[in-house]
Amino acid sequence: MSEIPWRRRLLATSAAMLLVVAACGSGDNTGGGASAGAGGGASESAGASPAGGESPSGGESPSGSGSAFQPPAGNVDLKLWNAFTGPDGNFFKQIVDQFNSDNPNIKVTVETQPGAEYTQRLEAAASANQLPDVMALGYDQIPLLTEEGIIAPLDDFAQAGGYGPDQFPEAVWNASRWKDQQMGVPFDVHPMILFYNKKLFTDAGLDPQSPPTDTASFEAAIKAVQDKTDADGLQMVASGPGANFLVGLVWATLFYQGGGQWTNEDYSQATFNSEAGVQASTYLQHLVNDLNVKKVESDAELNAFLQGKNAMMFNGPWQLTAAQDALKDDLGVALVPKFFGDGDWAGSHTLHISPSAADGGDKQAAAYYFMDWFINHSVDWAGAGQVPAQNDVRASLEGKTEGVLPYIAQIAPLAETVRFLPTIPGGGDLLFVANGAGEAGTLAINGSDPKETLDKAAQVNTEALQQNKERYGY
Amino acid sequence: MTVVDAGQPQRVKGPGFLARLRGGSRSGSRADVRRRIGERAYTPYLFIAPHFILFTIFILFPFFLGIWISVHDSTPLREGPFVGLRWYMQLFNPDSSQFPRFWNTVWNTILFVLISTPLLVGVGLLLAALLNTKIRGRNFFRGLYFVPWTLSVSVIALVWWWMFNSNAGFVALAIKDLFGVGPNWLASNPWAWIAILIATLWWTIGFNTIIFLAGMQGISADLYEAASVDGANRWQQFRSITLPSLRPILLLVITLQIIASFQLVGQPQLMTGGGPPSALGGETTPVLLHIYNVGFQGRRELSIAAAMALVVAAMMVIVSVVNFRLFSSERS
Numbered sequence: 001m002s003e004i005p006w007r008r009r010l011l012a013t014s015a016a017m018l019l020v021v022a023a024c025g026s027g028d029n030t031g032g033g034a035s036a037g038a039g040g041g042a043s044e045s046a047g048a049s050p051a052g053g054e055s056p057s058g059g060e061s062p063s064g065s066g067s068a069f070q071p072p073a074g075n076v077d078l079k080l081w082n083a084f085t086g087p088d089g090n091f092f093k094q095i096v097d098q099f100n101s102d103n104p105n106i107k108v109t110v111e112t113q114p115g116a117e118y119t120q121r122l123e124a125a126a127s128a129n130q131l132p133d134v135m136a137l138g139y140d141q142i143p144l145l146t147e148e149g150i151i152a153p154l155d156d157f158a159q160a161g162g163y164g165p166d167q168f169p170e171a172v173w174n175a176s177r178w179k180d181q182q183m184g185v186p187f188d189v190h191p192m193i194l195f196y197n198k199k200l201f202t203d204a205g206l207d208p209q210s211p212p213t214d215t216a217s218f219e220a221a222i223k224a225v226q227d228k229t230d231a232d233g234l235q236m237v238a239s240g241p242g243a244n245f246l247v248g249l250v251w252a253t254l255f256y257q258g259g260g261q262w263t264n265e266d267y268s269q270a271t272f273n274s275e276a277g278v279q280a281s282t283y284l285q286h287l288v289n290d291l292n293v294k295k296v297e298s299d300a301e302l303n304a305f306l307q308g309k310n311a312m313m314f315n316g317p318w319q320l321t322a323a324q325d326a327l328k329d330d331l332g333v334a335l336v337p338k339f340f341g342d343g344d345w346a347g348s349h350t351l352h353i354s355p356s357a358a359d360g361g362d363k364q365a366a367a368y369y370f371m372d373w374f375i376n377h378s379v380d381w382a383g384a385g386q387v388p389a390q391n392d393v394r395a396s397l398e399g400k401t402e403g404v405l406p407y408i409a410q411i412a413p414l415a416e417t418v419r420f421l422p423t424i425p426g427g428g429d430l431l432f433v434a435n436g437a438g439e440a441g442t443l444a445i446n447g448s449d450p451k452e453t454l455d456k457a458a459q460v461n462t463e464a465l466q467q468n469k470e471r472y473g474y
Numbered sequence: 475m476t477v478v479d480a481g482q483p484q485r486v487k488g489p490g491f492l493a494r495l496r497g498g499s500r501s502g503s504r505a506d507v508r509r510r511i512g513e514r515a516y517t518p519y520l521f522i523a524p525h526f527i528l529f530t531i532f533i534l535f536p537f538f539l540g541i542w543i544s545v546h547d548s549t550p551l552r553e554g555p556f557v558g559l560r561w562y563m564q565l566f567n568p569d570s571s572q573f574p575r576f577w578n579t580v581w582n583t584i585l586f587v588l589i590s591t592p593l594l595v596g597v598g599l600l601l602a603a604l605l606n607t608k609i610r611g612r613n614f615f616r617g618l619y620f621v622p623w624t625l626s627v628s629v630i631a632l633v634w635w636w637m638f639n640s641n642a643g644f645v646a647l648a649i650k651d652l653f654g655v656g657p658n659w660l661a662s663n664p665w666a667w668i669a670i671l672i673a674t675l676w677w678t679i680g681f682n683t684i685i686f687l688a689g690m691q692g693i694s695a696d697l698y699e700a701a702s703v704d705g706a707n708r709w710q711q712f713r714s715i716t717l718p719s720l721r722p723i724l725l726l727v728i729t730l731q732i733i734a735s736f737q738l739v740g741q742p743q744l745m746t747g748g749g750p751p752s753a754l755g756g757e758t759t760p761v762l763l764h765i766y767n768v769g770f771q772g773r774r775e776l777s778i779a780a781a782m783a784l785v786v787a788a789m790m791v792i793v794s795v796v797n798f799r800l801f802s803s804e805r806s
Binding site: 296 | 640653666751753773
């Protein structure tokens with residue numbers, strides 16, 4: 001029993017390394033697979049595919065507030081943890097490298113943790129008093145990690161730096177608060193988007209410039225590609241290590257579009273087995289049953305898309321760099337069609353400091369200076385396939401042509417309207433883990449009754465919600 | 475074989491350590507207990523100390539900690555209140571939400587043990603018999619079959635994940651080309667189990683083969699010579715000489731294989747993610763993977779995962795005892 005985590009750690013690390021090696025070695029950009037890592041964990045912070053890396057655009061950074069924080073006089077070493085195991089990890093590192101060379105007396109060392117293990121590793125580090133000074137997290141980890149004393153409040157940072165709700169989309173800003181404290185600062189938003197292959201669209205007699213916008217045009221596109229080309233119009237993830245995560249993104253989008261609510265007002269009852277939930281599961285089932293959409297294991301749909309054998313794919317923008325490498329000008333990106341209305345799954349990454357770094361001295365000064373610098377350079381981070389969270393940084397994307405930035409500019413308006421999972425301890429569990437809504441969606445794809453599976457899942461989640469409410473008091 | 479140096483003082487069989495500590499040995503035998511230079515009463519304990527200390531830290535302590543966790547309501551950074559046997563009751567109460575998934579994964583594991591053990595033992599025996607013949611390049615093949623066993627599970631799982639990948643997998647595409655249709659290997663059953671079995675076979679067969687081969691080489695050539703003089707053919711020789719002579723080794727290999735198959739985790743974790751999914755969790759999720767998922771993924775319900783681990787440990791003890799009984803009765 002005590003051996004399992006170690007074994008798994010070795011596994012996860014070597015698997016991730018192998019994927020990177022395999023992807024780099026083959027050079028044909030068919031490498032995929034890291035959403036396997038994201039699938040298991042509540043964190044939505046992982047999920048990028050390690051296929052071919054590219055350096056950041058190196059574009060000029062917008063002139064931010066910057067001056068509010070002063071670097072410390074003495075030398076300071078900062079340890080930073082993130083979970084960017086894909087090509088985005090390289091982008092992150094290069095931004096930090098630039099910081100390090102601009103600021104010789106502060107040395108930030110980045111350590112990348114496997115996404116599915118991230119929370120677990122932070123907890124282990126906390127109990128051994130070995131927490132990193134700065135952390136990049138997924139927003140859904142904030143409440144639990146606050147309760148566990150792993151991250152420290154940043155109210156003074158936000159105030160001194162002039163960061164506030166007026167500079168971020170409301171939902172994004174609020175997601176980094178817990179129990180009336182500012183616990184982190186968001187630096188990106190990543191909504192689910194529709195990837196499509198323009199060449200396959202043309203082959204199928206569709207207009208490559210007008211991607212599907214609603215249910216009718218979406219289903220027509222699937223059929224056209226199936227009928228007129230050898231490729232698939234869409235592939236549906238039905239199994240595999242990343243299934244709950246990847247199906248979860250689509251399920252949540254359909255659920256939001258149907259006006260669904262995850263829980264009741266006081267977070268004591270899971271309500272995703274509502275009409276909207278059943279409608280979401282039923283639609284996924286309909287795609288497989290009535291439109292002959294092929295069921296595949298997780299990441300197979302991604303590989304097929306990168307190889308030009310699959311015309312459409314729902315995924316996060318973190319796949320943009322890999323998709324652009326593979327498809328070049330044939331890559332088309334669109335907002336998710338309106339199946340039932342407006343709505344789209346999204347996540348957000350946030351920066352944090354640990355309680356030990358909040359020492360009021362040099363370490364804290366260095367950490368604050370770094371975080372402020374990083375957020376003001378988040379346009380470089382956008383090159384990794386992430387929408388900057390800050391409004392004026394997002395506005396500066398207009399007219400950018402490097403790398404994937406045109407796509408980011410195209411999807412940037414989504415940041416204004418995103419919805420998140422409830423920001424409570426274990427909020428991400430409602431969707432991504434065993435017995436969550438994503439799993440219920442996967443079961444529906446495999447033929448289970450949508451209502452029945454959702455009822456069962458909601459029951460388990462209600463138990464967990466009540467337990468967490470009691471444990472953490474909110 | 476180490477040759478005993480006659481000049482060295484030898485430890486002669488005498489009263490045990492405790493008896494000597496108590497001074498209870500008869501004076502007559504005292505002369506026989508010649509001690510090595512510098513040997514003290516605690517010397518043997520110093521010899522086992524390095525292992526015992528590591529054993530205590532990494533096995534004994536975690537074992538008792540596991541029991542402690544399983545009767546509390548703990549999360550990773552919170553020592554929860556004492557809850558007695560609550561988690562155990564949940565595991566044995568058909569109405570609880572934990573019950574169906576846990577027992578389903580136990581069943582998955584048993585299924586894998588039942589299918590994989592005969593297969594891995596049988597194929598191992600067959601390969602060993604083939605490699606024991608005088609063929610050209612015999613040593614090369616012996617080495618070759620053993621090579622996969624030296625790889626880690628993540629490597630073999632990824633290799634076979636790519637082989638069975640529904641869009642680009644060699645095996646998947648080859649079968650599709652041959653038969654016109656092919657199953658979705660990693661996302662539907664029984665194909666997912668078959669894929670896991672093939673990967674496991676390829677990975678571990680070398681170990682069983684080597685053990686059988688060593689056993690076969692220990693069988694006296696005289697027996698085969700005598701048998702062939704009497705007109706026995708290859709098959710008769712295998713049945714009447716090789717198999718009976720291998721009996722103890724066969725039992726050992728079966729025992730080890732049952733334990734190894736029970737410990738299945740990595741292949742389904744990386745190849746199928748425990749899927750295809752079902753209302754009872756995953757169809758290829760073995761119990762150890764389920765325990766890991768419950769304890770360390772998502773909600774990280776440490777306490778009930780610890781209880782599950784102990785229930786599984788109890789099952790393993792029963793299996794081992796039965797095995798041991800069979801093993802020792804065969805010997806006597």
